[in-house]
Amino acid sequence: MSAVAIIGVAGIVKRPFCTLLCCLPQTWNWRNTGRIYDFVTCTEVAEYFHQPSREFRRLDALLRPGGWLALMTCFQSDDTRFADWHYRRDPTHVVFYREATLRRLAGRHGWHCEIPCPNVALMRKESA
Template sequence: MRPFLHVGGRDYLRCEACEATFLHPAQRPAADAECAEYRLHRNDPEDPGYRRFLARLVDPLRIRLAPAAQGLDYGCGPGPALAAMLREAGHPMRVWDPFFAPDPDALARRYDFVTCTEVVEHFHAPAAEFARLDGLLRPGGWLGITTCLQTEDARFAAWHYRRDPTHVVFYRAATFRVIAARFGWRCELPAKDVVLLHKPAPPAAAAPCLSPPNPDRESPCATKPSSTTSPTASPRSA
């Protein structure tokens, strides 16, 4: 981690391994200030504009899901509109949020997919959070993310996304490829600021032999005697 930029009274650090940019830990908002900021959000499930915004993730995710796949909206906020849209599409959904839906039972299960819409930029401990998300996914599951991806460093100081006081980590496309490699996921970027991470299912085990053993039948692995050697001869008798 190296110093990256000081702007607006804030200090930002850059991870040289994954290219993410972090707000200095000492400058992160306290939990009460963070929650107060979230309460200002107007995430109405019935708002057509907001539903179009969420459809950027819902549409590419749905075509990758099995019918009735079970999902978790992680960091759902005060208005879990995404969960409502996915329920309408036939997917049983649970929600979890540290402030608005702190249901421990939701984190004690595993899911076919997990969604994080405008959530990962709030992670104070991204490594631990992504490890938790990996644990919430069943093998073969999908993690769907929306977040504004950082591109040019020259634009960072004036970037609107940086100025949100609750945004403490900023990702590049390369960052998600590093995260995917860390967990053995496959990374796809189907649309602007949309990331899909696939946790592969383990390879199928070889089918066991179901035939009962037959002591009178020669093992296929047995060494057959040559035509010039007596079947009863010792290997050392020649």
């Protein structure tokens, strides 16, 4: 049976083909039950991480070898416009990512990183 975790919406959804673990950014204080997933999405959540290093270790623990982490957040790309950037003005957004930051983060965790389109990173955990 495949397992999928979706981080960014509320509730837990179970289907015959997969299990979806879901939580809101404000309720990210989940407990790792030891379950691992083939695919985890982190959609409009990573910008709320007060301790990104810890949170990405937690996400890594959710991924099975060969599993995927899909991350979507508004990438910070233009220093000259940062002061007026709408994303920065949201007081709940406490951390911002560049493409290079996500590639480095992926390397630190042994993930392969692809940026298929603006504001989306797909990271694949090494197979065992």
